[in-house]
Amino acid sequence: MTESHRYGRQRLAWFILSASFFTCLLLTITIPVAVSAYLQNASQSLDIAVQANQGTVGIEEPNGPRRAVLVGEPAQSVSPRASIRTDTTASALMSVTPPDQTSPLFNIQVASNSTIQVEEAAAPRFRISDNSNQVDIDLQAGRIRLDVPPFGARPLEIVVNTPQGGRVAINAPGRYMLEVSNDATQVNVQGAGSATVAAQGEELVLAPGQRAEIALGAPPRGPLDPARDLIRNGDFSEGLDNWALFSWQVELPDQPKGETTVQSDDGDPVLRFSRQGIGHADVRLTQSVNQDVSDYDSLRLASTLRIVDHSLGVCGVQGSECPLFLIVNYIDDTGVSRVWQHGFFANGTVDDNATPGACISCAVVQRSHDRVPLNQLYFYDVDLIQEMASQGVLPPRFIESLTIVGSGHSFTTEVSDVALIVE
Numbered sequence: 001m002t003e004s005h006r007y008g009r010q011r012l013a014w015f016i017l018s019a020s021f022f023t024c025l026l027l028t029i030t031i032p033v034a035v036s037a038y039l040q041n042a043s044q045s046l047d048i049a050v051q052a053n054q055g056t057v058g059i060e061e062p063n064g065p066r067r068a069v070l071v072g073e074p075a076q077s078v079s080p081r082a083s084i085r086t087d088t089t090a091s092a093l094m095s096v097t098p099p100d101q102t103s104p105l106f107n108i109q110v111a112s113n114s115t116i117q118v119e120e121a122a123a124p125r126f127r128i129s130d131n132s133n134q135v136d137i138d139l140q141a142g143r144i145r146l147d148v149p150p151f152g153a154r155p156l157e158i159v160v161n162t163p164q165g166g167r168v169a170i171n172a173p174g175r176y177m178l179e180v181s182n183d184a185t186q187v188n189v190q191g192a193g194s195a196t197v198a199a200q201g202e203e204l205v206l207a208p209g210q211r212a213e214i215a216l217g218a219p220p221r222g223p224l225d226p227a228r229d230l231i232r233n234g235d236f237s238e239g240l241d242n243w244a245l246f247s248w249q250v251e252l253p254d255q256p257k258g259e260t261t262v263q264s265d266d267g268d269p270v271l272r273f274s275r276q277g278i279g280h281a282d283v284r285l286t287q288s289v290n291q292d293v294s295d296y297d298s299l300r301l302a303s304t305l306r307i308v309d310h311s312l313g314v315c316g317v318q319g320s321e322c323p324l325f326l327i328v329n330y331i332d333d334t335g336v337s338r339v340w341q342h343g344f345f346a347n348g349t350v351d352d353n354a355t356p357g358a359c360i361s362c363a364v365v366q367r368s369h370d371r372v373p374l375n376q377l378y379f380y381d382v383d384l385i386q387e388m389a390s391q392g393v394l395p396p397r398f399i400e401s402l403t404i405v406g407s408g409h410s411f412t413t414e415v416s417d418v419a420l421i422v423e
Helices: 003-041 384-390
Strands: 043-045 047-054 056-060 066-070 076-078 083-086 091-097 106-110 114-124 133-148 156-161 167-170 174-180 184-190 195-199 202-206 211-215 221-224 259-265 268-275 281-292 299-310 324-332 337-345 378-383 396-408 411-422
Touching: 047 056, 047 066, 083 091, 091 114, 091 378, 106 114, 167 174, 184 195, 195 211, 202 211, 202 221, 268 281, 268 396, 299 324, 299 337, 299 384, 299 396, 324 411, 337 378, 337 384, 378 384, 384 396, 396 411
Parallel strands: 133 156
Antiparallel strands: 043 114, 047 076, 047 091, 056 066, 056 083, 083 114, 091 106, 106 133, 114 133, 133 174, 156 167, 167 195, 174 184, 184 211, 195 202, 211 221, 259 268, 268 411, 281 396, 299 378, 299 411, 324 337, 324 396
């Protein structure tokens, strides 16, 4: 064997040995890094469910047929990129939940004449991951309310995009109201919470009780005067503080009273009226407001409620025993004291001769009671100024009080929150 040939074999051996060493070193580093990156970044879809709160809610899946959710039907699952649409007679409740849990990360109330699309809803696939749960929403039209509870062990990132080129990042648990019109988007942080509003390269951070406006082609404007809630402790997070609870009134002396409690529902406080018995019984919870509202353009009453059960058909033979009433005592523009009320029921059939759809013995401003799905979360939202105008009565000048009433024979009613918002 020639010397040059022997040296060539040695060089080849050293080359193979070096290549093997560096390959082993590379694999030793890259495989754990790749596995770690996969464990950190692998994701799975969050569960998105939609139920009809009023009317018929339309769902348009990407590359799929349009379907509808009717009031009283179970919530339907939708995929990311699906569009949820409500018309003038419909509203919806959306929940976003991790696939391995039952409690939602947050809820979205979708008002009438609204269109919303969930662009992305993802959670880390593995618990070892430090990444956040992420939800990206397009609010294309209308109004939504986001109720975001405490985040828990894993952070949550929510981003809402608007047609004016705005981007709203939800930074903390709280309640948020967003409304899109042709001219601008309004962003309200109600109660606790914080949001970063961005547009045209500029950012604005909203603190609790602040509002921002995003006009087309303009940076966010604010902080502005908020849409202010006149009700204190309307979510019952402080029990019954600021509320006056009246004693149960029972028609038959040998029959039991009911119970009024504030209970936890998936960590959130809920006001609960519950009574089992024969004959009429009722209970009321009142808050004094004592607020001049003559300078406001909007006076909205909003509440999230659930009729768990009730024994009377509709609201009884006179329409006066709804399992839940919301009542506003007010003074109109002429100085006359008036009462506005609205009732809710879930069971029975409206019959003018047996179970009327409105109270026939009440001297109040009212329209027909609302039928709500039994044992399903329902939200009610009405502008009292517009509502009273449609009924031919003068608007409120001064709000005296707001009262929540539970009534009937046997019934169980829950109220998650109630608000009287002026703007």
